[in-house]
Amino acid sequence: MNKHREALTGYLFIAPLFLGLAVLFLYAFGQNIFLSFNDVGVFGERTFVGLENFRELLQDPVFKRALGNTFFYTGLGVPLIVSISICLAWLLNQKIKGQVFYRTAIFIPAITLPAAIGLLWRWLYNSQYGLINFLLAKVGIEPRAWISDPDIVRWSILIVLVWASVSYMVIILLAGLQRISSVYYDAAQIDGANTRQIFFKITLPLLSPTIFFVTIVSMIGTLQIFDLIFLMIRADTVAYQYANSLVTYFYEAAFGLNLRGYGAAISVVSLILIFLITYVQFRLQKRWVHYD
Amino acid sequence: MVKKFLAAFFVSALALTLGPIAPSSAKEKEITLALWDEVQKPIIQQSIDKFNKKFKGKYKASIAQTPWGEFWTKLDATMPTRSTPDVTWMNVFLPKYANGKVLEPLGPYIKKDKKLKMNQYVPGRVAAFNYNNEQWALPKGMDAVFVAYNKEIFDKYKVSYPRANWDRKSLQAITKLLRTKMDAAGATSEYPLAMELDLQPSTANFLAQDGADFVTLDKKKTLAGTPTGIATFQYVVDLMDSRRMAPYTVLSETKASDLFISGKAAIIFVGSWKAKILENSSLGKAKKIGLVQQPKGKIHNYSVAGGLGYAMAKNSQNKAGAWELIKYLTGRQSMTNEALNGIEFPARPDAQRAYARGFENIDPQVILAATRTAVPYPHNGNPASLLPLQNAIALAYSGKAPVAETIRAGAAATQKLIDELNK
Amino acid sequence: MTKLKKYWIHVTLVLISIIFVGPFLWMFLTSLKTYEETIQVPMIWLPDEIQWVNYQIVNEKFPFLTLYFNTVVVVIATVFLQLLIASLAAFAFARLAFPGKNLLFLTFLGLLMVPGQIFLIPHFQIIGVQLNLIDTLTALVIPNIFSVFGVFLLRQFFAAIPQELEDAAKIDGCSSLRIYWQIMMPLVTPGLVALGILTMINSWKELLWPLIVNQSIEKMTLSAGLANLIGEHTTYHEQVMAGAVISVLPMVIIFAFFQRKFVESIAQTGIKG
Known part of the structure; x- marks a missing residue:
């Protein structure tokens, strides 16, 4: 097979992907940028407004709060998700009876639709009829308005976010743990290392590629948080504004209020931010991830 | 080989199930009706079934239900396209859709139709869907807001029931007394009063009764930011602050009707669309629910009232059928059925009498009386322009911001948007 | 491990299991109550009479069978088309030489970071309005079949196949298409399965x-259908919970059966991020 033919074949093989990406992502993104310079009416009529949308965006307190909240969910969520799921995966990897039961139990949220999780927790959190306040009352703790008190609503969302994500990340980490060859452990035991030393000196470094993967996946997930907020909190309340993330705010603006131009501007700004954060992450990974 | 076969199978299966919308080969033309209320859906389905039987071989109607929270979003997205529902529920948002040129004017259809007489509908409801000298929808029903109270709670605390001619002061006194007695009994999670956060069954009434309309009838002004308006908001906030009314947080996650039925709220302001839920509750069955008109404000005690109508999409692919469906659903037979089932107080007098027959446990006469004095729901048909004011109200109620300044600023922002629209 | 240690591990795991499963039990209990029992004060654990009828009601309100059917069709179509398109490209990037390969690859790399939601507006324009696919299952499949992530994952698997195998096939006169389909595809099956499962989960949850x-x-799909269970004017908590149970149960059963296989497949995806 000559070179030209191979090149042609190569192009043909990537053509479906390339065409799809070109239309649905590159062209689409171009359109997004174009829209962000326009004021788009409810039923599609457009007027060019230049940078007006962006100027408005930078002065919009709700956008600032959405931005702050997104960092809150990511900044606290990712470390919590990663550390808790490492511990859980380690526990589940112990050779004990009932392993299959424990694993299935912990994995259930991972295979549950986020929509169902949202509906379920909305009901658990209900200040009047919810299970959580009921149980807290039993141990003498005052009832709280978990999903309607503006001051605590972010924390309530964070708890569910961690609960649901940990379940999924545990699967990946557990798989990572099972790939670590027992040779390392045997050697350590011969050297007389204790459990803690083994965990920190052997397990963690060998698991680091998987941990990195889990970190990235949970970061992408938390930066894009939408479903839980959307389903757990009533949209026209003050609590919703205090729980808003970039994506819920984008949805509200672009599809709830039909401000497509403004929504496009939100999406452009979010993209730049998320791109920067992910880039930094990838740069930092070299410092702590060990590939064998 | 097996793999190849499987692959081929999947591809062809996909092509079959997914392929671009195949033109339906059936002779029956499909008509879609968009609505949001899950309670009304099964009853309206009965009318749709009868419609389909009547026009068998010609039209086939079906319901597309989307909950209120998503309804308008979806409608906005689909109405400009060919995938629009043919017929949709319409309410005070009408001007937005009429101005957006996505609705079919019904005037020509009405003129052509010899059998349809517009005077069979309540004139006020016909007028509500007349905008810019054009009729955009036929009226379905009309609603009203009234007050329900839990006799059990009143009896338990030995407080006398609200009287028919009560006013805002008596409301204050009754709730204060109830609060004191509830606290004495240690019932801190019970509330004397609850209201929905939606403005229609709550604050919009107070504003109208005090003469500080949320939006004036000519749709040109909001009076929410006037001293009278701010006093009204302050009245509500005071109720919440003194725990005489369920606080904003509780109302943001729990419906006032839930609080009432579970015995956590002694009095609620409630819309006629929820009458059936009261009727069917065990509280209702035990004859423990009393109904009374709203307390009088500075001027009157009238309810603000809206009502639904059926409108046709401009992009409907089957306008003749859509028109038949609209006529059928607003016809005497369909509306009598809705009235009998207690889901709607019809906007046509010849079907109204059936409404009272649907109730045994609560007194329908109070609801009927409320519809008689009701004033139109104050709205300018442009939800986006009212948003700053609504956000301000939410903020003021939540206690996150001072009442007067917040409302004044919100009203001013909304006024600016309304002025721009009217230019 | 000492006995004491094992004991503590069990205690911890039982507590954690309760945290993860407890809410679902509550969901199930609520789904068996009457509307008034769900808001009864003080709260009750068990209904007076088990209300299976809630499932019937919610099933009448929401065509769950249709929702499930739609979800299955969308998931299968998405997985199948995505695997096909991604594996074609991954094969080209791993085994073929063509000008501009690295540049193209880097461009795709950039796309990997972009959150999907920001394309909602243009996607709605292109797929919904221009292609007129509003209200079709096709519209649900299209945006998800072009997966950059899939290309990255599979490329590693294709790259790991020994060169000798390819050379031998070439000597036998195999075309690239045949090498890809008949020789390479069977060898990257673990990668395909892993990607398939991940895609399945994502598409199921969307x-x-x-x-x-x-x-x-x-x-x-089931996911969007469930979101529709919350009505503004009335919400029957027991029906919402019954709907949620209907959506959870089949997956839990499937998962309980395939737990081991599932974990093994996921293991393949974490290899090198």
């Missing part, structure tokens, strides 16, 4: 896009 592009309940 909420925002179906919510936007499809209007009628008959064309929705």
